[in-house]
Amino acid sequence: MSTASHPSLLAPTEKVSAEQLETDRRILAFERSIQHINRRGFLGSMMAAAALATVGVGEARAQASVPITDVLNFALNLEYLEANFYLYASTGTGLSSSLNGGGAAVQGAPGKLPLDANTLAVCQALAQDEVDHIADLRSAITSLGGTPIPQPVINLAANGTITTQAQFIAAARQFTALGGSAYIGSAQLLVSNPAILTTASQILGAEGQHAGVVNYLAIAQGIVSPAIDGQDIPPSATNLFTADAVHALSPLRTPSQVLGVAYRVSSAGTINPPSGVTLGGFFPNGFNGNVKST
The missing domain is CATH 1.20.1260.10 (Ferritin, core subunit, four-helix bundle)
Known part of the structure; x- marks a missing residue:
């Protein structure tokens, strides 16, 4: 198991493991792909918050639905x-x-x-x-x-x-x-x-x-x-x-x-x-x- 030694891409003040860092990268890629749909008025700004909620980072940032x-x-x-x-x-x-x-x-x-x-x-x-x-x-x-x-x-x-x-x-x-x-x-x-x-x-x-x-x-x-x-x-x-x-x-x-x-x-x-x-x-x-x- 990797130690928490990498700055998180989602919460830079936090240290995460190599596995969590890869998860952060996937979440950011997921958010970018959704932005194409956002511009057509579907999801608004909810996707980053929803993705963060799934990994327990910044619970207060997961308010949109x-x-x-x-x-x-x-x-x-x-x-x-x-x-x-x-x-x-x-x-x-x-x-x-x-x-x-x-x-x-x-x-x-x-x-x-x-x-x-x-x-x-x-x-x-x-x-x-x-x-x-x-x-x-x-x-x-x-x-x-x-x-x-x-x-x-x-x-x-x-x-x-x-x-x-x-x-x-x-x-x-x-x-x-x-x-x-x-x-x-x-x-x-x-x-x-x-x-x-x-x-x-x-x-x-x-x-x-x-x-x-x-x-x-x-x-x-x-x-x-x-x-x-x-x-x-x-x-x-x-x-x-x-x-x-x-x-x-x-x-x-x-x-x-x-x-x-x-x-x-x-x-x-x-x-x-x-x-x-x-x-x-x-x-x-x-x-x-x-x-x-x-």
């Missing part, structure tokens, strides 16, 4: 994407209007795919879980007096038309990697509401199980699923989990980093996408809600 309904609506965009993907792959039909909030159409949707029995069973289970997550998020948003966003325009063929089992598994692996990291990045924005934080944590737990089974399918079937950005670690026969080898932690993606992948302006090697991108890739018209710009 993020609109939790905006955080949940941000996640709802991704749940619409995943639910439609698994539903089309397993049934040939996407979310009904009652489930997608009367939202927009899905483009590039595959027909029902020729999946083997095991893969189909996984796909069906994933579809049901994502439908349930949509209901969970919509209920939470409504309970806070907010309005759940309707489904945005989604293009499931943004990374190419999916027609085979191998393509399905490769895409599912990428979607699970993105969705899980988005919930990790949002956790510290929900600390002011323990009930909502608990719900989000339970969804994250389910997303972790999704990633595990999809990773296993990819490894067992010898399927290569390319990295979605510079933080992603695709599974392989020698790398069973997509956690970093040093700390065994899953990636945390900021809203900007999530949008960079969703809009397909990030790729292998990219950590932070260009700023100011508001649409593209899987979301031709952008995310619905207040968080939509990298």
Whole structure:
């Protein structure tokens, strides 16, 4: 364990360990990425305070709060994407209007795919879980007096038309990697509401199980699923989990980093996408809600 011998980047009068110094650096990088969104009127000045609160530095500086309904609506965009993907792959039909909030159409949707029995069973289970997550998020948003966003325009063929089992598994692996990291990045924005934080944590737990089974399918079937950005670690026969080898932690993606992948302006090697991108890739018209710009 390192001794507290380094000046903190967040509280210069305090000494911190090398591990805490690295955490300080990550927090500052996180704050800078959020500033792109701040300029579009979303988060204001809350992010630095929220991040500091998570490491116990300057508790009095953590007074501002993020609109939790905006955080949940941000996640709802991704749940619409995943639910439609698994539903089309397993049934040939996407979310009904009652489930997608009367939202927009899905483009590039595959027909029902020729999946083997095991893969189909996984796909069906994933579809049901994502439908349930949509209901969970919509209920939470409504309970806070907010309005759940309707489904945005989604293009499931943004990374190419999916027609085979191998393509399905490769895409599912990428979607699970993105969705899980988005919930990790949002956790510290929900600390002011323990009930909502608990719900989000339970969804994250389910997303972790999704990633595990999809990773296993990819490894067992010898399927290569390319990295979605510079933080992603695709599974392989020698790398069973997509956690970093040093700390065994899953990636945390900021809203900007999530949008960079969703809009397909990030790729292998990219950590932070260009700023100011508001649409593209899987979301031709952008995310619905207040968080939509990298």
